[in-house]
Amino acid sequence: MAGKLLLNLRLPRVISALLLGISLSLAGLVMQTAFQNPLVDPGFLGVSQGAAFGAAFAIIFLNSIHFTVQIFAVIFGLAGLGLSYWISLKVRFGGQVLRLILAGMAVSALFSAGVGVLKYLADPIQQLPEIVFWLLGGLWAVKWVDLLYILPIIIIGVGLICIFRWRLNILILNREVAFSLGINKEKETIVAIFISVVITALMISIAGIVSWIGLVVPNIARILAGADTAKSVPLTIAIGGIFALICDDLARTLLAGEIPLSIFTGLFGAVIFVALISHRRSILT
Amino acid sequence: MKTSQSIYSIRSLSYTYPDSKKPVISNISLKIPEKSITVILGINGSGKSTLLHLLLGTLIPNKGTINNNHHSEKGKIAFVPQNEYLVFDYTVLEYVLFGRVPYINVYSTPAEDDYKFALSVIADLDIQDLVYKKITHLSGGELQKVRLARALAQKPSLLILDEPTTYLDIRSKKNILEILKNLKSKGVSIIFATHDPGEASEIADYFILMRKEKPPYSGYREDVFTDSKLSEIYSLNLHLLNFKHKQFIVSD
Numbered sequence: 059m060a061g062k063l064l065l066n067l068r069l070p071r072v073i074s075a076l077l078l079g080i081s082l083s084l085a086g087l088v089m090q091t092a093f094q095n096p097l098v099d100p101g102f103l104g105v106s107q108g109a110a111f112g113a114a115f116a117i118i119f120l121n122s123i124h125f126t127v128q129i130f131a132v133i134f135g136l137a138g139l140g141l142s143y144w145i146s147l148k149v150r151f152g153g154q155v156l157r158l159i160l161a162g163m164a165v166s167a168l169f170s171a172g173v174g175v176l177k178y179l180a181d182p183i184q185q186l187p188e189i190v191f192w193l194l195g196g197l198w199a200v201k202w203v204d205l206l207y208i209l210p211i212i213i214i215g216v217g218l219i220c221i222f223r224w225r226l227n228i229l230i231l232n233r234e235v236a237f238s239l240g241i242n243k244e245k246e247t248i249v250a251i252f253i254s255v256v257i258t259a260l261m262i263s264i265a266g267i268v269s270w271i272g273l274v275v276p277n278i279a280r281i282l283a284g285a286d287t288a289k290s291v292p293l294t295i296a297i298g299g300i301f302a303l304i305c306d307d308l309a310r311t312l313l314a315g316e317i318p319l320s321i322f323t324g325l326f327g328a329v330i331f332v333a334l335i336s337h338r339r340s341i342l343t
Numbered sequence: 344m345k346t347s348q349s350i351y352s353i354r355s356l357s358y359t360y361p362d363s364k365k366p367v368i369s370n371i372s373l374k375i376p377e378k379s380i381t382v383i384l385g386i387n388g389s390g391k392s393t394l395l396h397l398l399l400g401t402l403i404p405n406k407g408t409i410n411n412n413h414h415s416e417k418g419k420i421a422f423v424p425q426n427e428y429l430v431f432d433y434t435v436l437e438y439v440l441f442g443r444v445p446y447i448n449v450y451s452t453p454a455e456d457d458y459k460f461a462l463s464v465i466a467d468l469d470i471q472d473l474v475y476k477k478i479t480h481l482s483g484g485e486l487q488k489v490r491l492a493r494a495l496a497q498k499p500s501l502l503i504l505d506e507p508t509t510y511l512d513i514r515s516k517k518n519i520l521e522i523l524k525n526l527k528s529k530g531v532s533i534i535f536a537t538h539d540p541g542e543a544s545e546i547a548d549y550f551i552l553m554r555k556e557k558p559p560y561s562g563y564r565e566d567v568f569t570d571s572k573l574s575e576i577y578s579l580n581l582h583l584l585n586f587k588h589k590q591f592i593v594s595d
Contacts (some may be wrong), residue, residue, distance in 0.1 A: 096432045193348035224452040227437075228444060232427045237401050239497065240417035251489040288452050 066202070071310075072303065074200045074264060078211050079271055079302025081261045083294045084219050085254035086272030088277070091287060092229045092247050093158060098282070099272035100135075100258040102246075103158065104165030105268050108138020114176040114189045125207060126307040128263040134169070139251065141165045195266035195319035197306055208260040214324040215257040216295070223291035226250065268290030268302075270321050271325025275301055277334055301326070349374035349412060350532050351398060352503060356407035358393055365556070367393045371407070373561040375534065375549065380527050382543040383536040386552030391536035392425070394553070395505050398534065416443025421499035423490050425506045432477040435489050439465060441490055442496025466497045468522060484515025491522065502526065504535040508542060520546050540573055540581070542592045552576050 086099040097238070100106055112134025116127040145161035152160070171194065180186045191199065228236060229247055236243035258272070275298040276290065283289040305322035356371040375381050375398075382412055383391045396402040397409060399422050399550040422444070436458075443457040453461075465471055470486050471483065474500045478489060488508060495503060504523075508516040524546055539544055544551065550567045552560040554576055560567045573592065580595040 060524070091431075094428060096430065100594075114572060154466070221450045225449050227433075227441060230429070230431060231441060232424050234396065234401050234422050234424055235427070235493075236397060238399060238420055238422040238494075238503075280431065284437070285433045286437045 061116070065228045067258070070200050070202045070205045071197050071306070074205055075303045075306040076150050076208075076299040077205075078197070078261045078265050078268060078306075079258040079298035079300070080216055080295050081298075082268065082272040082302075083298025084216060084291070085258040087276035087287070087290060087294045088219065088254040089272075090217035090228065090343055091138040091226055092251055094230055095159075096277055097273065098159070099270075101267070101269055101272065102168060103162040104138030104261060105135045105255050105258055106138075107166040108141075108267075109135035109167035109262040110192055110267055111172045112137075112259075113192055113263055114180075116174050116186050117178050117188050118176055128207060128260055131263035132256055133258040135255050135262065136252070138169060139255055141168075151292070168188055173184060173223070192262075192266040194278050195268040195320035195323075196309065196314045196318050197265055197314060198310070200264055204233075206331065208264060212257055212260060215253045218253055220291060220295075224286075224288040226287040226291065230290075238255055254257075265319070268323050270323045270331070271302060272332070274327045274330050278330065281334075348377045349377040350377045352410040352412065353513055354408045354410075354547060356397065356404050356409060358390075358397060359405055359468050360393075366405075368397070369556060373551065374549070375532075377412075378527065378530055379548035380523060380535070380546050381546035381549040381551065383551045383553060384538070384540060384543045385536075385559075386538060389553035389576070390432070390554055391538075392505055394551075395422075395503055395534070395536055397535070397551070399503055408576050414499050416421045418497045419554065420501045420503060421494035421497040421542060423494050423502070423504045423507055425509065427490065429478055432479050434475050435465070435470070435473045435478060435481075435492075438478050438489060441497050442493040444564065445497060450547060460498070460567065461492075464492045465526075467495070468492050468574045482515075483510050484512065484518065487515065487519060488522070495526075499531065501532045501534070504537070506536055508539070540577075540589055540592045544568065544583075544592065 061166075071311075082100065089098045089100060089103070090096050109131040112130035112132070113127050115134070116130035118125050142158060142162040142165045145164060148158040149157040151157075151159060173189070177186060177189055180189055225246070228239070228248060229243070231239070231243065233243050258260045262268075276294050279290045279293040279297055283293045284330055304325070305326065306319055308322050309317045352374050354372050356368060357366050358368040359366040359424060371394070385391050385393055391417060393402065395445070399420060400411075423464060439461045440453050440457060442455055442464075443461060447453055447457060454523050461475070465474060468491065470485065470488050470492065473485060473489065476568050479488065491504075491507070512517065520542065523535070527533055547568075548563065549563055552572055554560070560576075568583070568590075570582050573583070582593050584591045584593060584595075
């Protein structure tokens with residue numbers, strides 16, 4: 059009985075928490091490197107809200123089959139990023155980073171309005187609870203079957219980032235410098251961002267929107283290991299996995315009922331973030 | 344007359360940016376000599392950077408041809424842009440190692456040889472004391488040397504630099520120019536853009552004087568680096584004075 063409980067309820071949840079932390083943190087690290095901005099995470103650029111919209115859409119109109127929900131989360135996550143990028147090209151003031159972040163805010167707001175519409179349209183008994191679960195973020199409903207659908211792709215995505223951990227550094231180089239080194243920077247940037255959006259959107263498809271991990275963990279890793287991604291990638295994986303696991307354990311055990319995971323990631327994330335920006339000038343300059 | 348092989352043969356080259364109607368570069372034909380220092384001289388907006396990007400290959404000519412007579416091998420042309428946006432706290436050694444990219448497999452990390460090579464370049468430029476410093480904490484002159492070191496870690500046979508001394512004080516400037524002369528003596532070809540004729544006079548063997556909407560003057564010192572041609576490109580009355588085997592430029 060205890061063994062079954064452990065195997066069927068706890069184990070998938072522990073694995074999901076680890077993968078969630080690892081995926082969001084790594085995606086954050088990749089995006090921060092690619093955009094040369096330590097304050098970017100997938101949530102800033104419309105990916106999270108896009109994925110949430112995609113999943114909610116699939117739940118309502120396509121009757122929530124695991125695979126479909128996940129595909130839609132990925133497609134709309136990518137669409138969120140693409141739309142943010144496209145709008146950032148139209149903004150006529152500010153540097154590239156400011157434009158992207160402004161565009162990302164607009165796209166996130168657009169998709170969350172879309173999610174609002176979907177909630178309004180949803181069947182209040184069957185579909186609405188499922189959508190609300192998404193927006194709170196949490197792992198209490200994760201079963202082996204959810205995990206097994208996404209596991210192979212997450213492993214491939216995380217594995218690729220690990221393999222190319224030193225190569226990732228070149229995303230910070232000036233386009234002409236990269237060219238002189240024989241690198242097509244646009245191509246490699248697109249591949250890296252694509253991988254991070256896919257793993258983010260897949261994790262969102264089973265865990266809902268979990269904020270702050272992708273922003274804070276890479277910054278901690280960089281402070282401890284330095285900017286070189288060959289060193290910060292492994293540390294990001296370790297810290298991200300443990301951070302999400304601790305938050306999820308607290309969410310599960312602190313009160314008799316479940317507390318949404320995002321409350322803890324947000325709480326710890328925000329405190330650590332304030333500590334970071336008040337002690338490190340260079341994070342913002 | 345000096346005769347040497349050319350690294351670039353340029354024929355009737357023109358370039359217009361996609362969002363503009365006026366060509367930045369029109370009808371350039373010239374040859375850039377090998378194993379010497381070529382300076383592209385001109386006022387701001389005269390097309391110096393555009394010409395450098397065309398030579399590098401990041402811009403494709405609208406008209407005409409650029410033949411690169413050597414250096415087809417990956418990484419053999421190194422480039423130091425005017426400025427780079429650097430946010431993260433890489434150490435100098437980590438940053439210089441990026442120059443080793445052409446020699447490192449995409450899924451690998453730098454090997455011991457790459458570290459050795461990077462450190463030897465750092466030693467050549469006499470910046471050993473910066474090895475573990477963060478690139479975001481360097482002075483302008485230090486950073487410029489570090490960026491040069493990153494380019495040299497590529498083991499280039501041609502080095503292209505865009506206004507490498509623009510923001511530097513006179514001592515750091517002198518230092519960079521000495522490094523470039525030294526590289527030339529080791530057989531590296533150098534092309535660099537500047538708006539400072541004094542600097543050009545100090546190190547250049549071959550001159551390209553950019554003129555707005557007209558083909559540039561190009562050639563060796565005695566043919567091109569003259570009062571009248573300099574005065575024309577800067578729209579000022581300039582005179583060359585010789586003193587202690589050096590040329591100085593003064594205006595009226």
